[in-house]
Amino acid sequence: MFNKTILVTKGKVEAGKHFGSLMNEGAQLIYFPTIKIQHISNSIELNQSLEQFEKYDWIVFTSSNAVESFVTIKKARNLDLSRVKVAVVGSETAERCKEHKLEVSLIPTEFSTAGLLKEFSKIDLIGEKIFIPCSSLSRKDLNIGLTELGAEVTSVPTYEVLENDLNGLEEELMQIQNKRPDIFVFTSPSSFRNFLSLLKIENVESYFNSAVICSIGKTTEAAINAYGINVNIVPELFSLRGVEEAIKKYFSVTQNIA
Numbered sequence: 001m002f003n004k005t006i007l008v009t010k011g012k013v014e015a016g017k018h019f020g021s022l023m024n025e026g027a028q029l030i031y032f033p034t035i036k037i038q039h040i041s042n043s044i045e046l047n048q049s050l051e052q053f054e055k056y057d058w059i060v061f062t063s064s065n066a067v068e069s070f071v072t073i074k075k076a077r078n079l080d081l082s083r084v085k086v087a088v089v090g091s092e093t094a095e096r097c098k099e100h101k102l103e104v105s106l107i108p109t110e111f112s113t114a115g116l117l118k119e120f121s122k123i124d125l126i127g128e129k130i131f132i133p134c135s136s137l138s139r140k141d142l143n144i145g146l147t148e149l150g151a152e153v154t155s156v157p158t159y160e161v162l163e164n165d166l167n168g169l170e171e172e173l174m175q176i177q178n179k180r181p182d183i184f185v186f187t188s189p190s191s192f193r194n195f196l197s198l199l200k201i202e203n204v205e206s207y208f209n210s211a212v213i214c215s216i217g218k219t220t221e222a223a224i225n226a227y228g229i230n231v232n233i234v235p236e237l238f239s240l241r242g243v244e245e246a247i248k249k250y251f252s253v254t255q256n257i258a
């Protein structure tokens with residue numbers, strides 16, 4: 001990994017702890033967050049869904065952002081979660097819950113919507129009321145799947161995913177423009193699309209030609225593929241920890257072949 005430059009579309013505070021071993025092997029990390037989160041603390045839909053919060057049996061968090069936005073709402077409205085079970089999509093979301101003293105009752109083996117639905121299929125959900133805090137861009141796969149399992153699902157936007165501005169990222173932008181990174185790590189469809197927008201990339205296939213592309217999961221991979229770009233690395237574990245291990249494994253294999 002010596003002298004290879006890796007761009008990660010998250011901030012250093014959030015992602016830095018996951019790439020230590022790659023840095024130890026000589027990789028240079030560029031943390032370039034392409035999205036920013038804006039919490040939604042007040043809307044007609046949100047107010048109605050929280051009127052009798054004690055009616056819910058489950059709350060499902062599909063990202064760390066969902067946890068943070070909901071915790072802000074919980075504190076502001078003094079919501080009682082004593083009888084509500086918590087399900088999360090993966091280990092990093094579970095860690096964020098732990099930071100806020102939210103006990104996790106369900107976490108899938110496969111960190112994905114499909115993995116969540118597989119775990120929930122083992123439970124009798126008929127008549128169970130489930131609350132899902134999400135972004136306005138969230139897909140409906142989970143809602144549909146849980147409804148098909150018999151649950152009554154309330155999915156409400158509690159945060160917006162916006163394109164980041166470049167304030168404070170001038171040095172990173174200059175690095176990227178002076179020399180295109182060797183490896184790109186995209187953590188969501190929005191992180192990829194916003195990168196194209198922020199860098200004003202028009203010929204996408206030409207820009208990423210010969211670069212190594214890593215996607216955190218299948219949904220992000222599909223979004224990248226839609227632009228005609230091949231994804232080289234998708235970790236078995238859909239998390240930043242999984243990304244680091246997958247990158248190391250990829251280069252170990254390719255170097256051995258070479």
